[in-house]
Amino acid sequence: MDNKYFHSVVLQEDRCIGCTSCLKVCPTEAIRLRDGKARIIGEKCIDCGECIRICPNHAKNAVTDKLSILQNFKYKIAIPSLVLYGQFSSKVSVNAMLTALKNIGFDEVYEATIGTEIITKVIKEKLLKEDKLERPLINSSCPAILRLIQIRFPDLLPNVVDIETPVEITARLAKRDVARRTGLDVSEIGVVFISPCTARVTSIRNPLGIEKSYIDAAISMKEIYGDIVRNLNSSEEENISTSTREAMEWSIIGGQSKAIGVEKYIAVDGINEVIKVLEEIETGRMEDLEFFEGMACVGGCIGGPLTIENPYIAKAKMRGIAQGLPCMETCDEQVEHYIRMYEEGFIRLTEPIEPRAIMKLDKDISVSMKKMEMIEEILKYLPGLDCGVCGAPTCRAFAEDIVKGENQKSICIVKTMENFKKKKP
Numbered sequence: 279m280d281n282k283y284f285h286s287v288v289l290q291e292d293r294c295i296g297c298t299s300c301l302k303v304c305p306t307e308a309i310r311l312r313d314g315k316a317r318i319i320g321e322k323c324i325d326c327g328e329c330i331r332i333c334p335n336h337a338k339n340a341v342t343d344k345l346s347i348l349q350n351f352k353y354k355i356a357i358p359s360l361v362l363y364g365q366f367s368s369k370v371s372v373n374a375m376l377t378a379l380k381n382i383g384f385d386e387v388y389e390a391t392i393g394t395e396i397i398t399k400v401i402k403e404k405l406l407k408e409d410k411l412e413r414p415l416i417n418s419s420c421p422a423i424l425r426l427i428q429i430r431f432p433d434l435l436p437n438v439v440d441i442e443t444p445v446e447i448t449a450r451l452a453k454r455d456v457a458r459r460t461g462l463d464v465s466e467i468g469v470v471f472i473s474p475c476t477a478r479v480t481s482i483r484n485p486l487g488i489e490k491s492y493i494d495a496a497i498s499m500k501e502i503y504g505d506i507v508r509n510l511n512s513s514e515e516e517n518i519s520t521s522t523r524e525a526m527e528w529s530i531i532g533g534q535s536k537a538i539g540v541e542k543y544i545a546v547d548g549i550n551e552v553i554k555v556l557e558e559i560e561t562g563r564m565e566d567l568e569f570f571e572g573m574a575c576v577g578g579c580i581g582g583p584l585t586i587e588n589p590y591i592a593k594a595k596m597r598g599i600a601q602g603l604p605c606m607e608t609c610d611e612q613v614e615h616y617i618r619m620y621e622e623g624f625i626r627l628t629e630p631i632e633p634r635a636i637m638k639l640d641k642d643i644s645v646s647m648k649k650m651e652m653i654e655e656i657l658k659y660l661p662g663l664d665c666g667v668c669g670a671p672t673c674r675a676f677a678e679d680i681v682k683g684e685n686q687k688s689i690c691i692v693k694t695m696e697n698f699k700k701k702k703p
Contacts (some may be wrong), residue, residue, distance in 0.1 A: 286340050286479035287325045293337035293656065298336065298666040300329035301365045305549045306429055310679070312667030322636070324425035326549055326574045327583030329474040338583060340476045343495035344501070348383050351468030351494070353460060355452050355616060356384040357445055360521065361529050361579045362499060364592030370510065372599060377519040378509035381473070382502070387518050388452045390526040391443030395606055396625060398524065398537045400441060404617050407542060412437040414543075414559065414567040416515040417534055419443050422477035423552060424486050424631065431556050432633030435571075440627050442488060443527065445478075449492035468494045472502055472581030485629030497565040498584045499667050512605035526600035529579035530593055535571045537606070548576045549616055599614055605662055639682060653677045661692045 295315040308322035309329060314339065318328075330338040348354045356379055363372050376387045397419075405415060418439045420423060428433050441699055442450075449469045456467050479496040503593045527533035531547040544567060546552050552572040558564055575581035580596065581589035608616075619625050639649040656677040663673070670676035670686045679685035 280313070281340075283320055283323075283493065284480060284483040285318070285320060285323055285325055286342065286476040286483075287316055287323060287327060287330060287427070288318055288339055288341055290339055293335045295335055295337075297334065297654045301666045301669075301671040303332045303550075304327045304671065305426060305553060307671050307675050309344050309671065310685075311666070319492050322429065324422050324429065325477045325480040326422040326426075328549060329547045330476065330583045336346055336354040341478065342473065342479050342501065342584070343470070345383065345497065345505070346532055347465045347470070347495045347497075352466040353386075353456055354384045354463055355449075355456065355467065356380065356382075356387045356472060357386065357390060357448055357469060357493070359445070359474050359478075359499065359529065359579060359582075360390060360596070361585060361592065362475045363526070363583065364580055364596040365499065365503065365586045366506075367593075368595055368598060371515065372519045372521065373515050373517055374510055375506060377434070377513065377516045378506045379502075380518070381512055382517070384470070386452075386456065388660055389519060389525070390404070390448045390528075391440075391521045392451060393447035394525040394528045394537070395522070395608060396447055397439075397441055397444060398606065398618065398619045399536075399608055399613045399616050400625070401439060401569075403613050404620065405439065405441075406538070414564065414570045415439050415572045417489070417572065417629070419528075419534065420477070420573050421481035421486065423572045424481075424550065425477070426549065426553070426574070427556070428486070428631060429633050432561055432685055434556065434560055435631050435633065437559075438631065439686040440487075442523060442625050442627065444525075446488070446492055449627075450617070453492060462627060470494065471496045472497045472499055473497065473560055474579050474585045475575070476583055476584050479520045487629055487631050489629055492528070494547050499582075500586060521603055522606045523600045523603045524606045526596055530580040530596060531573050532571065533578065535569055538569065539682065540569045542567055543571060545571040545573075546574045547575040547581070561678050569633045583609045607624055639678070652681045656680060659693065663692060665692060 294315045296311055297309060300309050300316055306322045306324055308319045310317045336608040357656055365376060378386050416437045416539050419439060450557060451471060453464050453467050457464050472494045482493045482496050484492045485491045534547040535543040535545050544555060577589035580592040640646040660673040668676045669689055670679055
C-alpha cells in the first residue's frame, strides 16, 4: 500500500496465501495478487473492510488506536457508536455499558444522539425544502460510501448532503462544552470514538469535507469489548444515556430515512448493492427520488468489520432497546437554532470533496485514448471470465494493468491453456 494516504486496512503478508478471495469482493478493484501475495493499491482503497470480512486467513487487519492514547490528554471523552449497545446481552442495560466504558479511563461519555437530532432536523426542515439542491440528496454519514462516490461516481458529489456526520458534530459540541466547564484548552481535551468501522478510522486521520476531524482517536470496538466486559458491575451504574428511539435506529439501515420522515427514499445496505443503485441514480433513472441512504456494511453500521455480534442479532437487540426509549422531541426554537448552526457553517462541510481521478490512464487525453484502444485490443484476446487467477480482479483490470505498465509478468492462464490444448496433437 502506498504512503500518500493513511489507511486503516492493512495486509499482514505472512498470513496471506494468495487465495484471491479479497480480489473478488473489493468494490474499487484496489487489490492485486503479486508473487503469490495480495497487494493493496492505496489510491483505490476506500477502507470499507470487505477484505477483512472475507479473508479466511485473517491476513487483512485494521490499524486503530490503543487505550494508551488517553495519556496524551488531561480530559478524556468517549463517544461510542450506538452500535455498541447491540454487542451485549439484552440483560445488560445501556447505562451499565456506558458506566463500564467510563471506568476504563474516561472522564465523560457522550452519545451521538445530539448529532443525529441536528442532522435529522436540518435535512427535514431545510435541505429537503430547497429546490435548488440536486436530487436525490445522498446521506453523508457513511465514509466508505463517500469515498466510493469520490472514486466511482464523482458526478454525484453535488448530491451529497453538505453536513458533518453525527459523531463529528457531537465531538465538536462535546469539546466546546467541556472547555467551557473546565477552563481547559481544546487541545487538552481528547475525544475518542469507539468504532465499528474501518472507514470511520480512516476518516478521522484523512477527513472528507472538513480540514481536521474533531475526534482525536478511534479505538476498535473489538479491542475495547473485553475491557468493557471486565468493568461491568465494577461500580454503581450511572445515568449517562440520553439516547432516543430515532438515534438508536440511526445506525440500522433505513433508520436515517425513517427519522427524517421522507417519503420518496431508498435505503440500501451492502456496498455492492449500493453501487448498483448509484449506477441507476447516475444514469437519471431515479428522477422522483428525494433521499438516498447508502450504507457500506450489511445492515448498516451494525455490520461493521470491527463489531463482535452477528449484525442480524445486533439489529434485533438495538430495536428492542429502541422500543423502550422516548421519541425525539424538538421544539421550534431548537430547530431554528440547528438551522442557524448550519447556515453559519458550524456543522457544514468546510472543504469541497474533490473527485479522485484514479481511473485515468494518462494526463494527456490523446495518450489516454490510445491506451483505451490498446485495452480494447487486449480484451479481444482474453476469455472474459474474471477468474482472478492472473492476479487482477477482472479481465479489464488485467488489461489496464498491462497498458499502464503495472503488470509485465502475469499471463492469462486460461488463455494459455486453451492455446496449449489447440496445439496438442
